[in-house]
Amino acid sequence: MATAITDPARLRQRARSGSWTGATAGACAGYLQANLVILGGREAEGFARLCRANPTPLPLLERTRPGQYTGLRTALRADLRTDAPAYHVHRHGVFEAEVTSVEDLWREDFVAFLLGCSYTAEAALLGAGVRLRHVTEGLVPPMFVTGLACEPAGGFHGPMVVSMRPIERDQLAEAVAVTGEYPLAHGGPVHIGDPAEIGVDDLGIPDWGDPMVPSPTEVAVFWACGVTPQAVIRAAAPELAITHAPGRMFVTDVPAADIRGRTEL
CATH class of the missing domain: 3.30.2040.10 (PSTPO5379-like domain)
Structure with a gap:
């Protein structure tokens, strides 16, 4: 069961090494878990507008600069390319593959969005x-x-x-x-x-x-649910989109208590 790990940095390290590819429900209790969406710069601004229009299914926690994959406000030493247990790759709205790292797919125009998750x-x-x-x-x-x-x-x-x-x-x-x-x-x-x-x-x-x-x-x-972007990606069909694998979230260093009652992080 996921409850064996309580420290977010430890879970991310295991995800990076490939030794943790499973669900994060129950893991790192008390810390903010996040859905992940990665899009090219051409689509990123449009997706940000979608988040603002739909704060319940798409509560925006953090948006990165183009090309940024580390130095996050929510997890300073994390690497967005490797530290989720698994990723889904979508091309033109069609699911292509599940992978444990997107280092070989990373582009300098990629913008990542971290979205709130009910696991928190x-x-x-x-x-x-x-x-x-x-x-x-x-x-x-x-x-x-x-x-x-x-x-x-x-x-x-x-x-x-x-x-x-x-x-x-x-x-x-x-x-x-x-x-x-x-x-x-x-x-x-x-x-x-x-x-x-x-x-x-x-x-x-x-x-x-x-x-x-x-x-x-x-x-x-x-x-x-933060898997909503995957359904949106199916409908909107951007050239390339990367998300977390459903149920296998990116776990941040932010205590869940810090977001209680807040609408912005």
Whole structure:
């Protein structure tokens, strides 16, 4: 299980060496985890506009200078080319490959975007006594493309992606309240209950992650998800785009407590 590592620098070092390629749910509890999007300079400004127009699915934590891959505000000694457990490469909107390093693909015009992740709020949920079955079972939360559209901006458009966590009914109010305190980690749920109402047909067949179907004492709770850029990339089809692999986040050095109640980092 991911809980074996508690130090972000240690997890990133293992990712860099290739000895950690798995999910980061439950890892480095109490630290800010981030979704990663890397685009060429021609598309970067448009994507920044998309983030500003859609702060719930795309909460922007940090944007790099062209060509910058280290010296980050959120993780000073990290290397964005190697320090995520795995990356997805997309060409013209089509997934091409999963890799553990993008050093050989790096370009001087690349701009990286770090976006908030709902994993960040999970330590607070666990601390509040909310049961997270994917953590105890060592699974990646299921993620689904929805019928909810992002606000188009900067030449980008596409559907919102959500992550689903089965929550015990008697813990639902606590889960909503706790996650609502972390707008930079997607904030509170965007939907609770019937998945068909947001265009999700079958909880047993996620687009990414592991299937998890609520038990009779649980309810399906959906949060906006940082995999949304991957759905947007499919729709907008930029020449080359690099993202983290779903469920395998870039872990920063920022304590999660530092973003509580904040809308900017």
